[in-house]
Amino acid sequence: MKTTLFAALIAGALAFPAVTNASEGPKLPAQKWSFDGPTGHFDRAQMKRGWQVFKSVCAACHSAHQLYYRNLVELGFSEAEAKQIAAGDNVPAGPNEAGETHVDGQPIMRPAQPSDKIAPPYANPAAARAANNGALPPDLSLITKARKGGADYVHAILTGYKEPPAGFQLQAGMNYNEYFAGHQIAMPAPLVEGAITFEDGTNATVDQMAKDVSAFLTWAAEPELEERKRMGIKILAFLLVFTALLFALKRRIWSDVH
Numbered sequence: 001m002k003t004t005l006f007a008a009l010i011a012g013a014l015a016f017p018a019v020t021n022a023s024e025g026p027k028l029p030a031q032k033w034s035f036d037g038p039t040g041h042f043d044r045a046q047m048k049r050g051w052q053v054f055k056s057v058c059a060a061c062h063s064a065h066q067l068y069y070r071n072l073v074e075l076g077f078s079e080a081e082a083k084q085i086a087a088g089d090n091v092p093a094g095p096n097e098a099g100e101t102h103v104d105g106q107p108i109m110r111p112a113q114p115s116d117k118i119a120p121p122y123a124n125p126a127a128a129r130a131a132n133n134g135a136l137p138p139d140l141s142l143i144t145k146a147r148k149g150g151a152d153y154v155h156a157i158l159t160g161y162k163e164p165p166a167g168f169q170l171q172a173g174m175n176y177n178e179y180f181a182g183h184q185i186a187m188p189a190p191l192v193e194g195a196i197t198f199e200d201g202t203n204a205t206v207d208q209m210a211k212d213v214s215a216f217l218t219w220a221a222e223p224e225l226e227e228r229k230r231m232g233i234k235i236l237a238f239l240l241v242f243t244a245l246l247f248a249l250k251r252r253i254w255s256d257v258h
């Protein structure tokens with residue numbers, strides 16, 4: 001009786017996500033990620049490639065306002081490299097940095113520093129919409145947390161551009177995407193085979209770039225993932241040992257009684 005109840009509970013728990021997925025949109029192809037599972041970790045080479053894709057493609061339209069240039073050190077870039085990457089971008093100078101901060105209503109710009117946030121492509125949401133056919137490119141720093149499916153979803157969107165099926169009414173300026181809700185997305189397919197040359201020599205296929213940037217965005221949204229998983233393993237190990245000790249103790253205490 002007990003075991004059947006237990007089995008039913010487990011089966012229920014396993015079935016639940018499948019049931020909720022089935023009711024919403026097309027099923028996302030599940031990718032293999034280095035950060036999956038209890039021993040998951042970020043693949044540093046992939047993180048660097050993902051940053052390269054983000055910086056050279058996505059950052060033309062999307063911000064990542066939770067990220068600072070100094071965070072790049074966590075991906076394996078040296079302090080000097082992070083500084084150099086920062087210096088390649090311009091950010092508005094603060095009130096005490098450049099005396100006058102505005103000329104004719106325009107902010108004075110200065111090269112970014114490691115302590116600055118990654119420079120956004122547009123000064124404000126209105127400018128972003130104006131440049132994107134009225135649609136707002138969302139900030140990507142938390143996107144893998146904000147969308148069901150996380151990295152799988154971002155990868156699916158980036159690789160999900162297709163010809164619309166016959167009879168599908170595509171609005172002007174929109175693109176057909178298999179995995180976007182409603183299938184009409186204002187973002188044109190951002191990845192083109194070979195559009196970038198990976199510094200580590202990896203072949204820049206659309207799938208590869210989509211995987212790498214999705215992995216990078218997972219790190220951006222959850223940089224503490226590795227620490228959390230390591231802690232989980234430690235706690236499990238502790239509980240195992242503790243249970244064994246308790247069991248031994250119980251046998252000892254009750255040995256006279258039995």
Ligand code: HEC
Pocket residue numbers: 053054057058059060061062132135136137138140143147154157158184185186187188190191213
């Ligand atoms: C030319 C500008 C442009 C570029 C380049 C671009 N995007 Fe977008 N992106 C947009 C716009 C505009 C939207 C909003 C689409 C909409 O609401 O229809 C969007 C939406 C998205 C979404 C959100 C889908 C959702 O569920 O709301 C994701 C994820 C995304 N982009 C990821 C990326 C990634 C990753 C890259 C780089 C590989 C990239 N984008 C490059 C303009 C762009």
